Amino acid sequence: xxxxxxxxxxxxxxxxxxxRGKTIGFVPTMGALHEGHLSLVRRARxxxxxxxxxxxxxxxxxxxxxxxxxxxxxxxxxxxxLRREKVDYLFxxxxxxxxxxxxxxxVEVAGLSRVLxxxxxxxxxxxxxxxxxxxxxxxxxxxxxxxxxxxxQAVIIxxxxxxxxxxxxxxxxxxxxxxxxxxxxxxxxxxLPSERQRALAIPHSLxxxxxxxxxxxxxxxxxxxxxxxxxxxxxxxxxxxxxxEPDTLQPIKKIPSPQPSPPRRGRGKGEGxxxxxxxxxxxxTRLIDNAIITP
Amino acid sequence: xxxxxxxxxxxxxxxxxxxRGKTIGFVPTMGALHEGHLSLVRRARxxxxxxxxxxxxxxxxxxxxxxxxxxxxxxxxxxxxLRREKVDYLFxxxxxxxxxxxxxxxVEVAGLSRVLxxxxxxxxxxxxxxxxxxxxxxxxxxxxxxxxxxxxQAVIIxxxxxxxxxxxxxxxxxxxxxxxxxxxxxxxxxxLPSERQRALAIPHSLxxxxxxxxxxxxxxxxxxxxxxxxxxxxxxxxxxxxxxEPDTLQPIKKIPSPQPSPPRRGRGKGEGxxxxxxxxxxxxTRLIDNAIITP
Numbered sequence: 001x002x003x004x005x006x007x008x009x010x011x012x013x014x015x016x017x018x019x020r021g022k023t024i025g026f027v028p029t030m031g032a033l034h035e036g037h038l039s040l041v042r043r044a045r046x047x048x049x050x051x052x053x054x055x056x057x058x059x060x061x062x063x064x065x066x067x068x069x070x071x072x073x074x075x076x077x078x079x080x081x082l083r084r085e086k087v088d089y090l091f092x093x094x095x096x097x098x099x100x101x102x103x104x105x106x107v108e109v110a111g112l113s114r115v116l117x118x119x120x121x122x123x124x125x126x127x128x129x130x131x132x133x134x135x136x137x138x139x140x141x142x143x144x145x146x147x148x149x150x151x152x153q154a155v156i157i158x159x160x161x162x163x164x165x166x167x168x169x170x171x172x173x174x175x176x177x178x179x180x181x182x183x184x185x186x187x188x189x190x191x192l193p194s195e196r197q198r199a200l201a202i203p204h205s206l207x208x209x210x211x212x213x214x215x216x217x218x219x220x221x222x223x224x225x226x227x228x229x230x231x232x233x234x235x236x237x238x239x240x241x242x243x244x245e246p247d248t249l250q251p252i253k254k255i256p257s258p259q260p261s262p263p264r265r266g267r268g269k270g271e272g273x274x275x276x277x278x279x280x281x282x283x284x285t286r287l288i289d290n291a292i293i294t295p
Numbered sequence: 296x297x298x299x300x301x302x303x304x305x306x307x308x309x310x311x312x313x314x315r316g317k318t319i320g321f322v323p324t325m326g327a328l329h330e331g332h333l334s335l336v337r338r339a340r341x342x343x344x345x346x347x348x349x350x351x352x353x354x355x356x357x358x359x360x361x362x363x364x365x366x367x368x369x370x371x372x373x374x375x376x377l378r379r380e381k382v383d384y385l386f387x388x389x390x391x392x393x394x395x396x397x398x399x400x401x402v403e404v405a406g407l408s409r410v411l412x413x414x415x416x417x418x419x420x421x422x423x424x425x426x427x428x429x430x431x432x433x434x435x436x437x438x439x440x441x442x443x444x445x446x447x448q449a450v451i452i453x454x455x456x457x458x459x460x461x462x463x464x465x466x467x468x469x470x471x472x473x474x475x476x477x478x479x480x481x482x483x484x485x486x487l488p489s490e491r492q493r494a495l496a497i498p499h500s501l502x503x504x505x506x507x508x509x510x511x512x513x514x515x516x517x518x519x520x521x522x523x524x525x526x527x528x529x530x531x532x533x534x535x536x537x538x539x540e541p542d543t544l545q546p547i548k549k550i551p552s553p554q555p556s557p558p559r560r561g562r563g564k565g566e567g568x569x570x571x572x573x574x575x576x577x578x579x580t581r582l583i584d585n586a587i588i589t590p
Contacts, residue, residue, distance in 0.1 A: 104406045104454065105403065106403045107459070110399045110400070129400070133428075134459050159399065165432040
């Protein structure tokens with residue numbers, strides 16, 4: 001595995017790979033890698049001639065009171081993990097190198113950035129969309145891989161790629177969970193043992209809602225209250241519990257009717273299914289999770 | 296010359312050219328081509344293996360009360376001109392094809408978009424930066440060419456390309472003028488003969504300021520008033536007269552001292568020179584122009 005720190009050198013290398021006809025699979029990360037990241041890396045490895053990972057803790061996507069400084073960083077461990085996955089190139093630019101003096105360009109995916117986490121983390125998704133646009137231009141990938149745990153992020157990046165005509169396929173792979181059901185996240189490292197125990201209310205409440213809907217409960221208000229109650233009993237704060245249309249992130253007015261399977265021709269992939277997205281706090285750690293529910 | 300209307304087909308073609316190692320020179324335009332555009336095309340032709348032109352009247356960069364509908368369109372004439380210049384590909388997407396349903400992504404170059412024309416045409420430069428980002432992703436050029444007549448636009452695009460790490464060299468070529476000094480612009484077609492005559496106050500006032508500065512006049516207030524008076528005596532309205540630092544578009548506080556030539560090592564290209572930018576109206580036509588003045 002080659003490690004490259006200089007953005008221009010990285011870009012030149014990627015351009016050369018493309019010119020030689022190699023397909024590039026790319027996994028952008030902020031490091032502190034876990035099995036969720038590694039599942040993306042394995043897929044990138046499998047579907048492309050060259051597998052690329054970037055590690056960059058992007059200051060632009062952190063609010064002034066957020067955890068940019070203490071965000072877990074462990075490059076030597078990450079490096080070892082990626083070597084084991086036979087990654088070809090690791091792009092790890094130094095902190096200052098992506099936003100030089102006079103930097104002033106932002107990419108905004110307007111509507112999708114204003115709901116869910118966008119309400120609680122103003123500017124966060126501009127930072128995400130902007131750094132991902134930069135990374136697309138540097139890595140020149142054929143395919144990129146994101147995890148469904150950060151569902152809103154994934155939808156925003158798919159939208160941005162399409163809107164700005166990036167020549168890239170954005171793939172979203174399932175959330176990887178610990179044995180106890182907690183979605184893997186680099187931020188889980190912040191949790192004290194007791195907080196981690198209480199955080200299990202998140203996957204439990206999602207599982208509860210799924211069973212309820214699939215058992216025929218179509219009362220949105222009761223479903224929402226049920227999830228909220230389960231979360232509130234364990235978490236220190238709940239930011240949101242939302243049932244939404246998965247592609248547009250618009251609130252749904254009712255649980256859609258069960259759809260005949262296989263899907264009808266012409267039906268969008270998000271049609272007939274519901275996104276349940278939640279965010280809350282265990283101690284000082286903000287956690288998010290979601291479920292795609294097929295009634 | 297091949298004419299391509301479908302964005303995806305165009306992008307696939309450009310990708311194939313890059314893979315074959317051909318350098319791509321790209322001139323994005325809104326059509327209604329004049330000698331200014333053609334000077335860019337000739338340079339693109341000369342410096343690259345393949346010369347590409349796009350024609351797309353971009354709705355996103357027009358305000359609700361601006362001239363989107365009546366903007367001059369003459370594809371068959373444009374096509375003939377480009378054939379004569381031996382352009383390889385003309386990309387002419389249909390009006391609706393670049394902003395499909397659900398479109399919501401904007402590229403904003405914050406500071407540079409808020410001065411000069413940005414004050415009078417809110418949102419204009421977001422529209423420009425956004426469509427140019429899209430065209431960069433579609434055309435995958437090695438070099439792109441813009442005219443210095445739209446100076447602020449050129450600086451904004453250079454900034455965007457750098458900030459978002461587009462792998463492209465942005466070249467800005469000198470304004471082409473008619474014999475009488477008026478800068479070529481597709482919008483000159485709107486001018487009645489009498490308006491056109493009055494519009495000459497623009498190049499005349501720029502020429503006056505240049506001679507004054509080079510003759511030693513360093514009184515910014517007098518220079519500005521001199522230009523303003525000359526413009527006001529002929530034009531129906533003056534939007535601005537500004538002396539600025541050419542790279543940052545920040546107002547200057549004094550005319551810089553004459554620099555020894557050739558430029559010192561390490562001196563930025565905009566250092567020691569002044570941008571004088573003006574905008575005003577002849578009848579219902581808004582005209583802009585500028586001069587780079589070396590004291």
